[in-house]
Amino acid sequence: MTTRTDNKKCIDNKKPIAFWREAPTITLGLLLVLIILFIISFGLGRYSISPVELIQIFLSKIFPITPTWPDIMETVVFNIRLPRILAAILIGAALATAGASFQGLFRNPLVSPQILGVTAGAGFGAALAIVFSGNPIVIQFSAFGIAIAAVGTSWLISSRVRGNPTLTLVLAGMAIGSLFSALTSLMQYMADPEDELPEIVFWLMGSLNSIEMKDLFPVAIIILVGITILMLIRWRINVLSMGEEEAKALGINTTQLRAIIIVCASLITAAAVSISGMIGWVGLVMPHIGRMLVGPCNKKLLPVSALLGGIYLLIIDNICRTALMVEIPIGILTAIIGVPFFLYLIRKGKQGWV
Amino acid sequence: MGIKLEVKNADFRYFGSKVDVFKGISFTLSDGDNMCILGPNGCGKTTLLKCIANLLTLTGGEIIVDNHNIGQMKRHEIAKNIGYIPQLHTPTFPYTVLDAVLMGRTAYVGLMSTPSEEDIEICRESLRQLNIYHLCDRPYTEISGGERQMVMFARVLAQQSSILLLDEPTSHLDFGNQNRFLGILKQITRNGLPSIMTSHFPDHVFLVANKVAIMNKGKFLAFGTPEEVVTEENLYNIYGIKVKVLQLDSDINRKICVPID
Numbered sequence: 001m002t003t004r005t006d007n008k009k010c011i012d013n014k015k016p017i018a019f020w021r022e023a024p025t026i027t028l029g030l031l032l033v034l035i036i037l038f039i040i041s042f043g044l045g046r047y048s049i050s051p052v053e054l055i056q057i058f059l060s061k062i063f064p065i066t067p068t069w070p071d072i073m074e075t076v077v078f079n080i081r082l083p084r085i086l087a088a089i090l091i092g093a094a095l096a097t098a099g100a101s102f103q104g105l106f107r108n109p110l111v112s113p114q115i116l117g118v119t120a121g122a123g124f125g126a127a128l129a130i131v132f133s134g135n136p137i138v139i140q141f142s143a144f145g146i147a148i149a150a151v152g153t154s155w156l157i158s159s160r161v162r163g164n165p166t167l168t169l170v171l172a173g174m175a176i177g178s179l180f181s182a183l184t185s186l187m188q189y190m191a192d193p194e195d196e197l198p199e200i201v202f203w204l205m206g207s208l209n210s211i212e213m214k215d216l217f218p219v220a221i222i223i224l225v226g227i228t229i230l231m232l233i234r235w236r237i238n239v240l241s242m243g244e245e246e247a248k249a250l251g252i253n254t255t256q257l258r259a260i261i262i263v264c265a266s267l268i269t270a271a272a273v274s275i276s277g278m279i280g281w282v283g284l285v286m287p288h289i290g291r292m293l294v295g296p297c298n299k300k301l302l303p304v305s306a307l308l309g310g311i312y313l314l315i316i317d318n319i320c321r322t323a324l325m326v327e328i329p330i331g332i333l334t335a336i337i338g339v340p341f342f343l344y345l346i347r348k349g350k351q352g353w354v
Numbered sequence: 355m356g357i358k359l360e361v362k363n364a365d366f367r368y369f370g371s372k373v374d375v376f377k378g379i380s381f382t383l384s385d386g387d388n389m390c391i392l393g394p395n396g397c398g399k400t401t402l403l404k405c406i407a408n409l410l411t412l413t414g415g416e417i418i419v420d421n422h423n424i425g426q427m428k429r430h431e432i433a434k435n436i437g438y439i440p441q442l443h444t445p446t447f448p449y450t451v452l453d454a455v456l457m458g459r460t461a462y463v464g465l466m467s468t469p470s471e472e473d474i475e476i477c478r479e480s481l482r483q484l485n486i487y488h489l490c491d492r493p494y495t496e497i498s499g500g501e502r503q504m505v506m507f508a509r510v511l512a513q514q515s516s517i518l519l520l521d522e523p524t525s526h527l528d529f530g531n532q533n534r535f536l537g538i539l540k541q542i543t544r545n546g547l548p549s550i551m552t553s554h555f556p557d558h559v560f561l562v563a564n565k566v567a568i569m570n571k572g573k574f575l576a577f578g579t580p581e582e583v584v585t586e587e588n589l590y591n592i593y594g595i596k597v598k599v600l601q602l603d604s605d606i607n608r609k610i611c612v613p614i615d
Contacts, residue, residue: 104447162369238449238453242443246443249409250460251434297453
């Protein structure tokens with residue numbers, strides 16, 4: 001109706017899309033990259049392990065092979081490198097999935113997972129525990145608990161205000177985020193400058209340095225459950241991103257869907273930062289790169305973002321632990337490497353904000 | 355003819371406001387009806403449509419759809435009964451046209467699933483029906499306002515509701531497309547899908563509607579057939595300008611409105 005061009009002609013003239021640009025191929029390709037990277041990462045580090053030894057060590061867990069390698073090699077692989085590699089993948093995937101979900105929910109591609117104050121809360125929780133306890137488990141729990149409390153408070157405040165629910169949520173989140181940042185500064189001010197202050201600062205810069213299997217286990221469960229739920233409802237995020245009123249008219253219970261997204265995205269972000277400390281940038285940028293690859297439809301975007309997040313953080317963490325003699329805080333590198341790369345991509349990309 | 359929609363004594367005012375947006379509105383919509391609501395800016399047309407779609411809750415009276423009070427229905431049940439095209443639509447993400455139309459199937463897609471092949475085929479069919487199938491893979495942020503309005507119409511057709519609510523559906527369409535659109539709407543309506551539309555053009559009434567309401571200051575000033583309601587006197591009362599309503603010759607056999615001020 002809008003043009004008088006013959007429909008059939010238009011379709012016949014359409015150029016076929018090359019198969020490597022189709023979403024399923026991209027998703028599978030990224031999965032393959034992640035698997036290869038996962039295996040390579042075991043070989044990286046100060047204690048060098050050859051690929052053959054690595055394969056033997058892995059096979060020895062399944063088949064009865066007599067060890068020809070020193071015990072320490074197995075300890076390095078299973079107790080030091082494995083938890084760290086898994087943590088990098090899980091945290092990257094969690095932050096990117098939460099970021100993509102929040103961007104759809106708030107209808108804004110500039111949103112990152114900390115929008116509701118979750119990381120600010122985690123930072124304060126960690127600082128508080130460092131000053132008053134110092135026990136790593138307490139720090140992890142405190143960071144997680146206060147992160148959730150911060151989001152809960154933002155949500156509670158916004159639910160008491162009449163008006164556009166997304167707008168009030170963002171405003172409440174900003175306010176709560178600032179409040180917890182100030183409280184974190186207060187903790188830094190109160191902290192012992194000899195040992196506590198550096199620990200807080202180091203925590204805030206983010207690191208996967210000291211992660212052990214037992215810390216990772218509960219976090220992994222929360223992240224996997226949260227990501228699974230978000231993956232199941234991902235198509236509905238499209239509809240929600242059309243705006244409150246249209247989503248309702250199309251048959252969505254917006255209050256319920258918004259609650260599911262906020263709970264899942266906040267839980268996985270809180271779980272991630274509770275063991276890694278502050279890692280910015282992943283949740284904001286991976287969805288953008290995902291959109292450049294497969295477009296904005298969340299049905300394709302969410303899996304791709306999760307894979308990209310896992311790949312990106314694993315690469316960055318590998319650099320963190322191998323580039324210099326000392327460990328580089330991961331929160332610093334995610335931005336230093338990510339920003340130029342991202343700027344290059346938006347310059348090259350055909351559509352500004354997608 | 356079965357009654358599809360019943361609005362009984364509907365009142366609405368915004369929370370905290372002391373002024374009613376509309377008050378005491380009653381009408382029924384049956385199979386094959388196209389009802390057109392005319393009225394000046396700010397008279398409450400859009401608010402009335404939003405209340406019928408249950409996007410706003412009435413402060414008095416009730417709306418009955420399919421023998422159910424709309425206030426007690428779940429969102430997806432309402433969406434299966436009432437399709438609504440909003441007047442203003444601000445897109446954020448550049449979804450493809452097909453993805454945008456697929457959103458019309460939301461009420462039929464389970465909470466934890468994605469649209470099926472059948473849903474996609476229904477959407478393709480509604481794009482074909484409106485002759486905009488060639489837009490299928492275009493980002494719907496990069497098509498014209500008029501094309502986007504057609505895409506929204508395709509979306510509401512894919513929703514397969516039993517009533518259509520259209521808020522100024524022709525506002526961005528060019529002269530030709532306005533008339534083609536109204537032609538399609540008339541055909542769809544007569545085939546059994548009743549619709550309510552708002553418009554700023556009294557001529558549109560003669561093109562599609564069999565019922566007209568003239569709304570001003572939150573009330574129906576007149577309600578009836580186009581011939582009864584769209585009169586020079588009524589148009590002067592709501593728009594404040596002199597209008598001649600003329601009968602075209604026997605070939606076309608339709609009335610038109612010409613402002614003469």
